[in-house]
Amino acid sequence: MTHPGDLFDLAYLHSMTGGDPDMRDTLLDLLREELPRERNTLLKAVDDEDVHAIFQASHSLKSTLAYTGNRQAMDINTRLESATREGRWGGEEQALVAELVRVIDQLVQALPALVQGVE
Amino acid sequence: MNALPAREQQIHILLVEDDPADARLIEIYLEESGFGDWLIDRAQSIQEALDQLEEQDYAIVLLDLTLPDGTGTENIRRIKSRFPDQNVVVLTGFDERVFGMEAVQQGAQDFLVKGDYDENSLAKTLRFSIERQNFIRRLEETQKIARIGSWEFHPDSGRLILSDQVLALTRPDDTELKDGMPSVELNHLLRRIHRIALSGREVNLDTRMKIPGNGERYFHVQCRLTRTPINQEIVQGILQDVTDRYQTEEMRKSRDLARKSTEIREQFIASISHEMRTPMNAIMGLSNVLLTGSDLAGEKKQMIQAIRDASDILLGIVNDILDFSAIQAGKIQFREEPFSVRSVCRNLEQILAAKVRDKGLSWKMIIEDQVPDQLIGDKLRMSQILFNLLGNAIKFTDAGQVALHVDCSQRTRNKVSLTFRIEDTGIGIPAEAQQSIFEDFNRVKYQNKTYEGTGLGLAITRQLVELQQGRIYLESQVGVGTTFFVHLDFAVEQTLPNGHAVMEPVRSSEGAFRGTILVVEDHKMNQLVARKTLERQWPEVKILMAENGQVGLELLERNDVDLVLMDLQMPVMDGYQATQAIRRHPLARIRQVPVLAMTANAYVSRDDQLHEKGFTDFVLKPFEPDQLFARILQYAPIKTISL
Incomplete structure (x- = not known):
């Protein structure tokens, strides 16, 4: 199993909380709620083959992923957002979604351990 | 005043006279004339005179033209050929006064006719000869300084008299100048221009001559035909070396x-x-x-x-x-304007992300906490420097990592020295190429492969760094990688453009913002972060939150809002539509409210269209707190800020 420390870089999250533990916990809780929800929103848009909805889901994920600090996910998502903003939806973009969801699942799976570690 | 030594004040005369009576008469006249402190040596022949002139300097040679070993003007020629600068006054018999005239033409200063002079005319002639000789010497010195020589050509006799300076200028390597002959080239030139002068036209031209041992020199030549008091034609001319002026x-x-x-x-x-x-x-x-x-x-x-x-x-x-x-062309100018170093680096990160990704490289960016964010300098040039170095790092790295590290090596309240470290795990630069790598048109070759480009990138980068009094250097190992170091100084921004708020450090205790900020953002985490960040900074701030533009407009109409933070992509009504509606609103207080776009897109943020679409400015997402606070303080109405 991948260690949470390899998946998360919480420097940004910490910088935004300014050392406030309550806010940090609130953000981590929100992350636990928002990541799976946004993942599902993305997959629903993919099922509907609604490229604009995929773009919106990807755009929303951009902010969420920034809090995880996971470069790989952020990078894949940036490519997906850029492609779907231009209306592109093909094999390449579908592969991006698959890869993105795989990384998000890893993050979601590791989040509880991370929260405990932080606590 | 310093008195001259007695020896130097004494006028030393060489009297060349074989007749003891004539010689004695000269001495008597001189004694009676009060000529001054004089001393006479005597020679009785030309040869004896020449020997004595070899041994001793004389102010005047008084030369009889009838001597045992020479007569007539031959005597003056023999002396002048050996001692051309010697002051000579000729003594002639009453029937030989024509020789006196000729002697003057040969270079004597004057002549005295025996039996026709007295003590006064003798003294006067000698004094004038000395003065004339001194004057000629000064003139020659002046000509020497001006590199001017003169000459005379007597068409009747074909005689050519060249000044020493003409010879020095045209035959500088010739140790036998005393023959007074022109060089072949000068002779050719003079024959040509004398023909012109003799036709009555004045010659005034620039020409060039090959001078032995002195290359090709340029001369200005002037000459014209004149007549002597006895109506003889003479061509007189000057020749000046104008090579320096010409060059x-x-x-x-x-x-x-x-x-x-x-x-x-x-x-x-x-x-x-x-x-x-x-x-x-x-x-x-x-x-x-x-x-x-x-x-x-x-x-x-x-x-x-x-x-x-x-x-x-x-x-x-x-x-x-x-x-x-x-x-x-020296036309590069550097701006002095506030900017965020983190924004610049993040923009670069986004611009280069595709290249890093396409090459399968990993990317790392570290900006140390102690690096102040708001600096004053030229952000475009700083961006260009980093872009060139990072672009090269990616270009020359096929596997591994490219990293940007920003640290602060020195810091005072007003000034900071930043060190940018650009690291790669690429091909490396051989030690022998590390010096020339910053030279113009230097292109890297590696394993017989030349990489594309003009070879100007690093040269430009170095110039951009050095023109800002910065320093750039590198460390590299072939096969391991390269690290470029850039040191640049920046002023730390102390006051905002409106001059009312101290921005760094921004602390709630120093600058309390008591106004109302409307945050229009659909993302829950961003909403929370925005709210908490602003409330932590300014406990008295009032935050209104809207999840889309439509709700934002409604809140704006119902509340007195000082500034709007507007996301761009939102459901129902996006940030562009909402901002356009704000700018077209019938109420002035709403039309005029500052609206800051919140965008993660570096390209959009650089786009002037943001301003055209009604946004006051932008802040980058993810938020950089210092930048966010600075922008709010920059644009929020002054009445809401207190110190």
Whole structure:
């Protein structure tokens, strides 16, 4: 199993909380709620083959992923957002979604351990 | 006043006279004339006189023209040929006064007719001869300084008298100048111009001659025909070495030509670059359009991709040439404006992300906490420096990592020295190439492969760093990687443009913002972060939260809002539509509210269209707290800020 420390870089999250533990916990809780929800929103848009909805889901994920600090996910998502903003939806973009969801699942799976570690 | 030594004040005369009575008469006249302190040596023949002149300097030679070993003007010629500068006054018999005239023509200062002079005329003649001789010497010195020589040509006799300076200028390596003969080239020149002068025309020309041992020299020559008091024709002329002046003039012409050429080159480069950019933009734009079409696949897509990549490289080359030309012409100017160093680095990160990704490299960026964010300097040039170095790092790295590290080596309240470290795990630079890597048009070769580019990138980068009094250097190991170090100093921004708020450090205790901020953002985490960040900074701030533009407009109408933070992509009504509605609102207080776009897109944030669409400015997402606070303080109405 991948260690949470390899998946998360919480420097940004910490910088935004300014050392406030309550806010940090609130953000981590929100992350636990928002990541799976946004993942599902993305997959629903993919099922509907609604490229604009995929773009919106990807755009929303951009902010969420920034809090995880996971470069790989952020990078894949940036490519997906850029492609779907231009209306592109093909094999390449579908592969991006698959890869993105795989990384998000890893993050979601590791989040509880991370929260405990932080606590 | 210092008295001259007695010996130097004494006038030493050589009397060349074989007749003891005539010699004694001279002495008597001199004693009676009160001529001064004089001393006479005596010679009784030309040979004896020549021997004594070898041994001793004489102010005057009083020369009898009838001597045992020579008569007539032959005597003066013999003395003058050996001692051309010698002051000679000739003594002639009453029937030989014609020889006296000839002697003067041969170089004697004057002549005295025996039996026809007394003590006064003797003293007067001698004094004048000394004065004339001194005057001639001073004139010759002046001519020497001015590199002017003179000559006389007597057409009747064919006699040519060249001054020492003419000989020195035209035969500088000749140790036998005393023969008084012109060089072959000078002789040729003089024959040509004498013909012109003798026809009554004045000669005034510049010419050049090969001078033995002194290369080719330029001369100004003037001469004309004159007549002596006894109506003899003489061609008199001067010759001046004007090589220095000529060369200076040539250099000035070359410099003017070079300047003109540079101006033409700059105009050409600017013009051609502009002309190239326009079609290149079309090629790149249309390539992008084709690439985004869904019907392109396989080989055609690769070909279009190749066209776009080649255009991208070409555009880089054009930009390099333009920059290089501007640096060469000293036309680079650096701005002094506030900027966020983190924003610049993040923009670069986004711009280069695709290249890093395409090469399968990993990317790392560390900006140390102690680096102040708000600096004053030229952010575009700083961005260009880092872009060039990071672009190279990616280009020359096939596997591994490219990293940007920003640290603060020195810091005072007003000034900071930043060190940018650009690291790669690429091919490395051999030690022998590390010195020349910053030179113009230096292109890296590695394993017989030459990488694309003009070879100007690093030269431009170095110039941009050094023109800002910075320093750039590198450490590299072949096969391991390269690290470039850039040291640049910046002023730390202390006050905002309105001059009312101290921005750094921004602390709630120092600058309390008591106004109302409307945050229009659909993302829950961003909403929370925005709210908490602002409330932590300014406990008295009032935050209104809207999840889309429509709700934002409604809140704006119902509340007195000082500033709006507006996300761009939102459901129902996006940030662009909401901002346009704000700017068209019938209530002035709403139309005039500052609206800051919140965007993660570096391209959008650089786009002037943001301003055209009604946004006051932008803040980048993810938020950089200092930048966010600074922007709010910058644009929020002054009445809401208290210190």
